[in-house]
């Protein structure tokens with residue numbers, strides 16, 4: 001029996017099995033941000049420990065940063081403290097910090113691939129659950145907690161159990177107007193938000209092979225929302241083409257050697273998987289979450305599911321979801337009035353996501369954000385922002401009534417000034433629809449693709465984006481091309 005990429009990479013990086021039964025794993029790349037690292041550094045200092053490999057550790061500020069400009073001190077004193085701590089810690093230990101002044105800042109999961117830091121066959125860690133994004137490159141990318149950040153800073157190693165591997169195949173062609181975000185929401189809806197516990201998800205099949213790197217990142221990004229510890233896609237020529245020439249990617253002399261390693265860690269054709277599931281791309285519709293968990297989603301033309309459709313064990317959460325969202329079972333999701341529209345996040349804040357929306361707005365010139373909707377477009381990094389401006393798309397967004405902001409996590413998470421108010425409903429391209437996620441304890445989040453968010457922003461309510469744009473020549477193949 002052959003081995004999966006997960007098994008090979010895990011074995012290459014295992015130092016030893018610990019008495020606890022866990023394995024001590026060597027970490028190749030450690031990413032840090034302001035929200036989860038300050039306490040880890042304090043723990044390091046209490047023990048008088050040093051950072052073992054500062055040149056394998058990279059930092060940015062993303063969660064707390066205001067997207068209307070970064071005047072210091074930040075108006076929120078807690079946010080300012082976090083930023084000061086990150087500045088101090090990175091300076092003291094000699095860690096590279098992509099601060100807003102460098103024009104290289106952004107959401108950590110957007111900038112690391114952009115800079116070629118994320119590479120196949122690596123163990124990548126970050127004190128952030130959406131670290132799974134980096135799996136798109138064939139890396140084993142793990143979100144870790146604060147004590148583990150301390151461990152990785154001090155020893156460049158991590159203690160973890162060996163995971164099972166579930167192979168998820170998606171074959172066929174997506175219908176026009178269906179995107180990577182819909183694919184992953186569909187997968188999570190079918191398998192459940194907790195189905196991945198104890199698993200690494202390996203995505204494959206011809207649909208996945210045909211996706212761009214940006215789209216693959218959207219898929220892997222949400223693995224954690226399906227309960228998986230990480231998600232990955234075997235590297236291929238597309239992966240190598242994306243990486244070649246990027247600042248931290250292997251350069252000329254070592255490039256060939258790197259490719260040989262990357263090819264060697266791919267899952268073998270006769271790999272044994274602990275579980276296998278298959279999906280047909282043609283079955284996937286533009287998806288919208290209607291509840292408070294990532295698996296509570298439906299196709300845009302479907303109705304809110306009734307109580308009886310769920311297993312008894314799920315019914316408490318379902319009742320809670322109806323109540324929190326004020327949705328009635330049997331009601332149509334289409335036509336739901338929205339107050340806010342948010343396009344961005346590490347799930348869908350990359351250049352191709354924003355470009356797709358810009359292209360639709362250009363083709364459908366004259367359409368404007370509905371007067372009762374506040375609509376934000378937030379690039380995932382300063383580099384994405386610069387690219388958007390270079391193409392003149394910032395003007396396109398602004399002319400259509402969208403606010404085009406500075407990069408950051410923004411409204412994906414309510415710990416910066418971009419927050420919902422009261423029980424506002426937000427059409428959002430972000431990662432989570434938990435209660436209170438977007439900064440208001442009663443705020444309501446409906447997750448969907450950026451194209452669906454843009455259509456909702458203009459219509460003022462949820463629509464099937466496929467029939468909304470008068471001219472729609474954007475096909476999934478163009479996204480990220």
Ligand SMILES: CC(C)[C@H](C(=O)O)[C@@H](O)C(=O)O
Pocket residue numbers: 035036063127128129130143413431
């Ligand atoms: C703040 C951080 C720890 C958190 C995470 O772990 O994912 C955030 O990024 C999120 O998306 O909820």
Ligand code: SF4
Pocket residue numbers: 062063107109128130345346347408409412413430431
């Ligand atoms: S964009 Fe959202 S999901 Fe991604 S790291 Fe920031 S808060 Fe977490």
